[in-house]
Amino acid sequence: MPTRTIAVAAALSLAWSAAWAAEEPRFNQVELEAAASREVPNDLMTASLFSEASAAAPAEVAASLNRASAEAIKLAAKFEGVKASSGQAYTYPVYDRNQKLVAWRGRVEIRVESRDFQAVAQLAAKLQPSMQLGGVGFTISPELRRRVEDELIVEAIAAFRARADVARQALGGKSYRIRQIALSAGGVVPRPLAMARAAPAAAEAPPPVFEGGESRVQVVARGTIEVE
Numbered sequence: 001m002p003t004r005t006i007a008v009a010a011a012l013s014l015a016w017s018a019a020w021a022a023e024e025p026r027f028n029q030v031e032l033e034a035a036a037s038r039e040v041p042n043d044l045m046t047a048s049l050f051s052e053a054s055a056a057a058p059a060e061v062a063a064s065l066n067r068a069s070a071e072a073i074k075l076a077a078k079f080e081g082v083k084a085s086s087g088q089a090y091t092y093p094v095y096d097r098n099q100k101l102v103a104w105r106g107r108v109e110i111r112v113e114s115r116d117f118q119a120v121a122q123l124a125a126k127l128q129p130s131m132q133l134g135g136v137g138f139t140i141s142p143e144l145r146r147r148v149e150d151e152l153i154v155e156a157i158a159a160f161r162a163r164a165d166v167a168r169q170a171l172g173g174k175s176y177r178i179r180q181i182a183l184s185a186g187g188v189v190p191r192p193l194a195m196a197r198a199a200p201a202a203a204e205a206p207p208p209v210f211e212g213g214e215s216r217v218q219v220v221a222r223g224t225i226e227v228e
Contacts, residue, residue, distance in 0.1 A: 028227040030167045036155035037218035042138035047112045049131040054105040065108040082114040121207035138212040152219035160221040173227035181223030
């Protein structure tokens with residue numbers, strides 16, 4: 001009998017604790033948002049180079065394009081820190097006004113990626129006139145982006161706390177506590193793709209000059225505070 005009395009008392013105590021927790025007072029809740037951003041120099045460059053050919057037979061066009069692509073990738077391998085890979089390649093027929101097949105044309109591209117802008121410029125110059133520079137683009141490397149985002153997280157939280165304190169003062173509260181907070185990277189806004197004008201066909205063309213520019217990295221802190 002005494003054992004049953006103790007068990008009932010314990011159950012009542014737990015029920016009272018749960019009810020008290022459910023009725024915990026809630027003060028003024030405010031939703032806030034703060035952000036931290038930074039302009040970061042682009043350290044990664046991508047470029048496309050292309051070669052075009054025409055001949056009486058598609059096999060001749062394909063052979064010419066394959067040769068140009070293979071030579072370009074082989075030359076790119078000599079530049080430290082430059083990665084080259086095959087891109088799009090296609091061949092199509094050419095007809096005259098009478099819809100008669102008169103020739104075949106084709107185009108092949110390679111994609112180059114590097115943090116050494118000058119190396120890409122020198123590669124593009126050496127590939128003249130077999131391949132032409134198509135387009136170039138600049139962005140932030142994944143490693144640099146993560147490092148900057150980690151720094152911006154600290155700044156975003158500090159900005160969130162500063163706004164929280166402003167809200168507390170405006171409401172006449174003594175203190176506040178953060179109920180929840182979420183962090184999100186606003187993404188990288190890269191420099192738009194820049195199209196390079198085709199250089200004149202020459203045995204030794206001067207290297208083009210590239211300016212990487214900057215990209216904006218942003219971290220946003222969103223959350224809810226409770227003012228007491």
